[in-house]
Structure formats: C-alpha cells, structure tokens
Amino acid sequence: xxxxxxxxxxKTLIPIPLGEVDASLTNSGLFMVLTVAAISLFLTIxxxxxxxxxxxxxxxxxxxxxxxxxxxxxxVGSEGRKYFPFVFSLFMFILFGNLIGLIPYAFTFTSHIAxxxxxxxxxxxxxxxxxxxxxxxxxxxFFLPTGVPKVMxxxxxxxxxxxxxxxxxSLSIRLFANMMAGHTMMKVFAGFIIPLGIxxxxxxxTVDVALTAFEFLVAFLQAYVFTVLTCLYLNDAIHxx
Amino acid sequence: xxxLKIAILSISILALLTCVFSTSVQAAGLPQLDITTFPSQLxxxxxxxxxxxxxxxxxSLPRISQVLEERQHKIDDNLKKAVSFKEEAEIAxxxxxxxxxxxxxxxxxIIMETHTQITDNMATKQAELAEELEAExxxxxxxxxxxxxxxxxxxxxxxxxxxxxxxxxxxxxxLNKKDISKVITNILEERx
Numbered sequence: 001x002x003x004x005x006x007x008x009x010x011k012t013l014i015p016i017p018l019g020e021v022d023a024s025l026t027n028s029g030l031f032m033v034l035t036v037a038a039i040s041l042f043l044t045i046x047x048x049x050x051x052x053x054x055x056x057x058x059x060x061x062x063x064x065x066x067x068x069x070x071x072x073x074x075x076v077g078s079e080g081r082k083y084f085p086f087v088f089s090l091f092m093f094i095l096f097g098n099l100i101g102l103i104p105y106a107f108t109f110t111s112h113i114a115x116x117x118x119x120x121x122x123x124x125x126x127x128x129x130x131x132x133x134x135x136x137x138x139x140x141x142f143f144l145p146t147g148v149p150k151v152m153x154x155x156x157x158x159x160x161x162x163x164x165x166x167x168x169x170s171l172s173i174r175l176f177a178n179m180m181a182g183h184t185m186m187k188v189f190a191g192f193i194i195p196l197g198i199x200x201x202x203x204x205x206t207v208d209v210a211l212t213a214f215e216f217l218v219a220f221l222q223a224y225v226f227t228v229l230t231c232l233y234l235n236d237a238i239h240x241x
Numbered sequence: 242x243x244x245l246k247i248a249i250l251s252i253s254i255l256a257l258l259t260c261v262f263s264t265s266v267q268a269a270g271l272p273q274l275d276i277t278t279f280p281s282q283l284x285x286x287x288x289x290x291x292x293x294x295x296x297x298x299x300x301s302l303p304r305i306s307q308v309l310e311e312r313q314h315k316i317d318d319n320l321k322k323a324v325s326f327k328e329e330a331e332i333a334x335x336x337x338x339x340x341x342x343x344x345x346x347x348x349x350x351i352i353m354e355t356h357t358q359i360t361d362n363m364a365t366k367q368a369e370l371a372e373e374l375e376a377e378x379x380x381x382x383x384x385x386x387x388x389x390x391x392x393x394x395x396x397x398x399x400x401x402x403x404x405x406x407x408x409x410x411x412x413x414x415x416l417n418k419k420d421i422s423k424v425i426t427n428i429l430e431e432r433x
Contacts, residue, residue: 005271010278021280028278029285036293043301050308052315058308065305085298093293112272114279115286180273 004187008111008180027107028115035096035109042096064092068227075231079238086126087234090119091227098179098219102212110222111179113172120172123230131237142240171229178222182215393429400425 014025046061054062068088072080080087094110101108109115131139143160144153189211192204272278401422409415 008272010272010275010282012281018284021284022277023284024281025285026278026281028282029289032285032289036289036296039293040296040301043297043305047301047304047308050304050311052312054308061305062309065302065309085294085302088302089290089294089297092297093290109282109286112278112282114273114282118283118286119290176273 002187002191004184004191007107007183007187010112028109028112031097031100031107031109035093035100038100039092039096064088071228071231072234075228076235076238080231080234083234087227087230090123090230091223094119094175094226095220095223098223099216101179101183102215102219108179108183110175111183113176116176117168117172119226120168120175123171123233124168127230127233127237130234131240134238135240139240142236167229167233171226175222175226178218182211182218186211186215397422397425397429400429 010026010028012024012026013030016023016025042057043061046057049055049058051058065088068091069084072084072087076083097110098108100106101110131142143157143164145156145160148156186208189204189208193201193208195201196204401418404421404425405416405418408421
C-alpha cells in the first residue's frame with residue numbers, strides 16, 4: 001500500500017534557483033497558479049455579458065461577491081468595505097485551492113502549514129497594524145476586558161495576550177489539519193479497495209464516496225471559517241470589543 | 242470565554258502536533274515539515290496571491306459591483322416609473338369619472354329640455370285644437386239657431402196657414418191672416 005502522506009510531497013517541476021533561495025516552480029506553486037487562473041476565468045467568463053438578468057455563471061459570480069460582501073457587512077460593518085477585495089481574494093483563493101485539490105491527482109496547497117501559516121500571519125499582522133493605527137496605545141486595553149475587577153488583571157491579561165497570539169496558529173492549523181486529515185483519510189480508504197478484492201473492496205469504496213462528498217463540505221466550510229475569523233479579527237481591530 | 246477555550250484548544254493541538262510530528266518526522270518524514278520546500282511555497286504564494294488580489298481589486302470586483310449597481314438603478318428606475326404611471330392612470334381615471342358625470346348631467350338636461358318642449362308643444366297643440374273645436378261648435382250652434390229661426394218662421398207660416406184654413410173650414414168665415422199670424426207668433430215666443 002502506498003504511503004498516504006506521499007500525496008503531500010512537494011515536487012520540483014521547473015527549478016528556479018534565486019541566489020541562495022530556491023524559487024522553483026513546484027506542484028504546489030503550479031496549483032496556486034491554476035487556482036488563480038480558475039478564479040479569474042470563473043469571474044471573467046461569468047461577468048462577460050454583464051446581463052441585467054444574470055445567467056447561471058453570472059449568478060454564481062454575483063453570489064460569491066454578495067456572500068463575502070454580506071459577511072463583511074454583518075461582522076465588521078460599513079468600515080470593513082475597504083478590506084473587501086482582500087477578504088474576497090482570501091476566500092476565493094482558499095475555496096478554489098481546496099476544491100481543485102479534490103480532483104484526483106491534483107495537489108492541495110492548503111494542506112501545507114507553510115502556506116496556511118503565511119496567510120494567517122498576514123491576516124494577524126494586518127489586523128494588528130490596523131488596530132494600532134486606529135487606536136494607538138489604546139489598543140492595549142483590548143487585553144483587559146471591560147467590567148473585569150482590577151484584581152483579576154494579572155491573571156486575565158496574560159491569558160488574553162496568549163489567546164491573541166495564538167490566533168494565527170489556530171487559524172493556520174485548523175485549515176491545514178482539516179485538509180491534510182481529509183486527504184489522508186481518503187487515501188487510506190482508497191488504499192484498501194484493491195487489496196480487499198471484488199467482494200470486500202466495496203466497503204472502503206463506499207466510505208470513500210461518502211468521504212468525497214464530506215470533503216466538498218469541508219473544503220467550503222474551512223474557506224468560510226478562515227474568512228469569517230478574518231472578519232471577526234478585523235472587527236476586533238476596528239471596534240476593540 | 243470562547244477565546245479562552247480557543248486558546249487552550251490551539252495550544253493543546255499545537256502540543257499534540259509537535260509531539261506527533263517530532264516522532265513521525267523521523268519515521269515517515271512528513272512533507273509538510275520539510276523546511277527546504279518552504280521558500281518556494283512562500284514565494285509562489287506571494288506571487289499568485291498578489292496577482293489574484295490585483296486582478297480582483299482592479300478588474301473583477303469593480304465589474305461585478307458595477308453590474309449590481311446598474312441592476313439596482315434599473316430596479317429603482319422602473320419602480321419610480323411604475324409609481325408615476327400609476328399616478329397618471331389615477332389622474333386619467335379621475336378625468337374619466339368627471340367627464341362621465343358631466344356627460345350624464347348634460348344628457349339629463351337634454352332629456353328635461355326635450356320633455357318640457359314636448360309638454361309645451363302638446364299643450365299649445367291641445368289649446369289650438371280646443372279653440373278650433375270651440376269655433377266649430379260655435380259655428381254649428383249659430384247655424385243651428387239660424388236653422389231654428391228659419392224653422393220657426395216656417396212653422397209660424399205653416400201654423401198660420403193651418404189655423405186659417407182650419408178656422409175657415411169650421412166657422413166658414415175667413416179670419417184676418419195678419420191677426421192669426423200675430424197670435425201664433427206670440428204663442429211660439431211664449432213657448433220658447
């Protein structure tokens with residue numbers, strides 16, 4: 001049986017040495033490019049006709065736009081409009097990355113901690129910079145919830161700071177672990193199909209079919225969770241509680 | 242409270258993962274923890290995400306928002322138009338009701354006028370006819386009186402003749418015609 005973790009191996013396709021740094025185009029990089037191309041194609045072809053009464057593809061493009069616009073409006077408010085392009089790009093990038101990764105033999109770049117952690121750190125740093133730019137030193141009152149007795153401060157402030165610092169970690173690990181676990185599970189069950197033969201192979205095959213459907217849900221859900229949490233962090237940064 | 246939970250959860254996950262990875266990295270070599278692949282992943286992530294962000298913010302999103310705005314404008318416009326059309330229709334309906342009432346009144350007036358005209362006409366015609374009939378009656382009465390006078394005269398003559406001849410036959414002597422005529426005329430006038 002093949003190693004179920006083998007699917008996550010990064011393979012160099014076009015070696016590009018950039019001095020000391022290895023900037024090679026790998027299977028991960030290729031699927032990032034494909035994801036961006038798919039998103040652009042989806043939105044360009046969808047909005048090609050600019051119909052007053054939208055067709056199927058245009059409806060999908062508009063729904064994805066309004067989905068994120070609504071998410072920002074509900075979670076951040078009108079001040080979040082500035083960050084709409086970033087949040088939209090983030091959502092589409094993760095969603096399409098997850099979905100394209102479900103195609104057999106495709107690579108899922110969101111199953112790598114390096115990628116998810118980089119995105120989470122960008123969100124974390126961006127949100128912190130926005131908060132400090134908006135509130136200055138007042139930002140640090142964020143770590144002492146209002147209405148808490150002063151006696152509790154020595155206990156609560158470290159916990160709050162720790163929970164704040166753990167945001168990028170939980171954000172990145174949630175996405176990476178979900179994608180990796182799902183793909184590993186599918187691979188493990190797939191590995192049982194042929195060895196169990198024509199009689200017993202149906203059971204893992206059925207499980208894999210169900211898992212595939214479940215992974216589609218997870219692909220969407222994790223993109224949604226990542227984006228919603230980004231919106232909540234943005235809200236915290238703009239409104240401080 | 243949930244922040245605390247998330248914090249504890251994420252720390253425990255992290256601890257668990259480091260435990261799992263530190264053992265499994267040596268055993269299976271988890272591809273995710275191969276640090277040599279990080280630079281290329283990050284470089285391509287930055288390139289592709291920057292490209293995506295540029296494309297979304299410059300081209301795709303403005304285009305979608307433009308279409309959505311246009312649609313909203315169109316809907317608002319049509320609603321406005323519908324309201325104005327409705328107002329126009331209401332005005333037209335009012336005018337129609339007004340015109341109808343006017344026409345009805347006019348028709349009523351015409352009917353009344355015609356009615357009075359006909360009544361007047363009938364009255365004059367009737368009066369004329371009555372007059373005519375009266376005149377005719379009067380003329381007839383006149384002629385009757387004339388005829389009566391003539392008849393009376395004739396009767397007087399005849400009576401005179403009859404009386405003259407009667408008395409002549411009975412008494413054998415002829416009376417004066419003038420006297421008899423006078424007497425008979427008197428009698429007739431008395432009886433009348």
